[in-house]
Amino acid sequence: MAKRGAIKNSSKNYHVSPSHREGSRERKQKKIIFRTVQNINVLKQTELHVHMGGCLTWYDFLELCKDEYSKIDWTLYFESYQKAYKRKPNLLKLTKEAQSGKEKDVSAFKNLFVCGTKDAGDFHKFQAKFNLLICLFRYYTKLNRYEEVIRKIVKSHKQEGIQYIEYRMLYPMDDVNEAIRFHLMHLKVFREESDSSFTAKYIPGVPRNEVVRGTALIQKLMIENPQYADVIVGLDFCHVEEGYPPKTLRPLLQKFKYDKDCPIFKSLPIVYHVGESYYDKSIESAIRWCHEAAEMGFKRLGHCIALGLDPQIALNRKKNAHVFETVAERLDQIDYDLKNRELLVTFGIDINKKMYLQEKQKLETFARNKLLKRTYNSKRLVELRKRQQFVLDRLAKLGTVIECCPTSNLKIGGVPNVKHHPIHNLLNSKVKLVICADDPGIFDCSLSSEIDWIIKHTKYKKEDLVKRLENPFNFKL
Numbered sequence: 001m002a003k004r005g006a007i008k009n010s011s012k013n014y015h016v017s018p019s020h021r022e023g024s025r026e027r028k029q030k031k032i033i034f035r036t037v038q039n040i041n042v043l044k045q046t047e048l049h050v051h052m053g054g055c056l057t058w059y060d061f062l063e064l065c066k067d068e069y070s071k072i073d074w075t076l077y078f079e080s081y082q083k084a085y086k087r088k089p090n091l092l093k094l095t096k097e098a099q100s101g102k103e104k105d106v107s108a109f110k111n112l113f114v115c116g117t118k119d120a121g122d123f124h125k126f127q128a129k130f131n132l133l134i135c136l137f138r139y140y141t142k143l144n145r146y147e148e149v150i151r152k153i154v155k156s157h158k159q160e161g162i163q164y165i166e167y168r169m170l171y172p173m174d175d176v177n178e179a180i181r182f183h184l185m186h187l188k189v190f191r192e193e194s195d196s197s198f199t200a201k202y203i204p205g206v207p208r209n210e211v212v213r214g215t216a217l218i219q220k221l222m223i224e225n226p227q228y229a230d231v232i233v234g235l236d237f238c239h240v241e242e243g244y245p246p247k248t249l250r251p252l253l254q255k256f257k258y259d260k261d262c263p264i265f266k267s268l269p270i271v272y273h274v275g276e277s278y279y280d281k282s283i284e285s286a287i288r289w290c291h292e293a294a295e296m297g298f299k300r301l302g303h304c305i306a307l308g309l310d311p312q313i314a315l316n317r318k319k320n321a322h323v324f325e326t327v328a329e330r331l332d333q334i335d336y337d338l339k340n341r342e343l344l345v346t347f348g349i350d351i352n353k354k355m356y357l358q359e360k361q362k363l364e365t366f367a368r369n370k371l372l373k374r375t376y377n378s379k380r381l382v383e384l385r386k387r388q389q390f391v392l393d394r395l396a397k398l399g400t401v402i403e404c405c406p407t408s409n410l411k412i413g414g415v416p417n418v419k420h421h422p423i424h425n426l427l428n429s430k431v432k433l434v435i436c437a438d439d440p441g442i443f444d445c446s447l448s449s450e451i452d453w454i455i456k457h458t459k460y461k462k463e464d465l466v467k468r469l470e471n472p473f474n475f476k477l
């Protein structure tokens with residue numbers, strides 16, 4: 001329970017207005033906030049990247065299943081746990097014993113619940129632990145009691161000292177009406193829980209592998225419920241990253257622009273997970289995707305590990321990591337390099353136009369999905385580091401914000417250790433940066449502990465960090 005109430009509210013606290021649109025009062029307030037960035041607590045009061053499901057803490061989980069355990073269907077969890085860990089979890093015993101509150105029993109339960117250091121790098125283990133929550137969520141949804149779960153999560157953030165938060169939620173779309181009902185439950189609770197000292201906003205998620213259906217659903221939600229237009233502050237394109245280049249969203253964004261049915265949709269800001277999972281392509285392409293997402297006008301980019309993780313370390317993570325990519329990706333990279341040639345040269349990256357055009361001509365005769373093998377040498381690694389600097393510089397100029405989630409990157413982002421965490425390079429650049437917790441419940445962290453982690457593990461101490469990061473409230477949607 002130590003994480004609760006970790007932040008003492010400072011006298012410099014700001015109040016976030018629950019007002020619906022950003023009016024002159026709110027703009028004025030933002031100015032005041034900007035001037036009052038004086039201590040580290042300011043960084044711990046605005047949370048801009050958390051997924052609702054991953055926010056449930058182990059202690060709230062215990063409380064929610066205390067009297068309900070035997071009625072919940074845990075099959076999904078047991079099956080995925082067996083697959084990931086090759087053994088059965090002793091959920092009933094550990095849950096019951098932890099209810100006693102004895103330190104030893106609580107710690108044993110936490111080992112089961114929290115995605116810890118031993119689970120790092122294995123997405124199946126993370127998914128198994130997440131499925132534990134899904135079983136509980138499904139049960140509460142079936143009973144029409146899911147609101148209790150939402151309120152617990154919100155309460156926990158209030159106790160932590162958060163004053164402004166943007167929650168994300170991706171919900172299955174098998175039943176459109178059910179999905180809308182689920183989103184509405186969040187919107188209602190967030191509206192009710194917001195007051196002069198706490199504001200909760202909502203960013204519905206759209207899975208990248210189903211963007212048309214996903215955006216149609218959110219559009220329906222917004223058209224039918226205009227009373228919540230102020231609570232929905234953006235869209236999150238997330239879920240599977242590999243195989244879904246940012247450019248595939250262009251036709252859809254173009255459609256938004258001229259959409260008469262839902263005019264608010266065309267001005268709804270987009271946040272975008274990118275550069276988090278990119279084993280399927282070269283490091284050049286992974287870096288490019290971050291740049292393309294920013295050029296497409298996405299306001300904040302989630303993770304961008306590809307811009308901060310050293311290329312050599314990225315390669316060492318897996319056999320043949322980033323060695324293969326499709327002809328289509330390579331062709332996109334060639335076009336990108338030719339288009340940005342003059343700027344790339346200023347970062348010491350030489351693009352030989354003649355060679356690129358020859359390569360392009362040859363590749364155009366190949367099937368687009370054919371895999372190409374391109375190995376790395378020291379010259380290419382040096383160039384990749386320059387490419388990272390180039391894109392970070394472009395993002396800084398565009399005003400794009402990177403949301404860095406330190407613990408999440410270590411647990412599920414393939415970052416092998418603290419020393420090589422992308423945060424070091426991101427902090428050293430000029431890019432606008434916010435620190436967030438991603439799935440604080442399942443990682444047993446909080447926004448506060450993430451900030452403390454940075455102070456402990458980077459060269460940025462309190463004052464330097466406050467100066468470097470700016471008030472995250474300035475980057476809200």
Ligand SMILES: [Zn+2]
Pocket residue numbers: 049051273302438
């Ligand atoms: Zn995320």
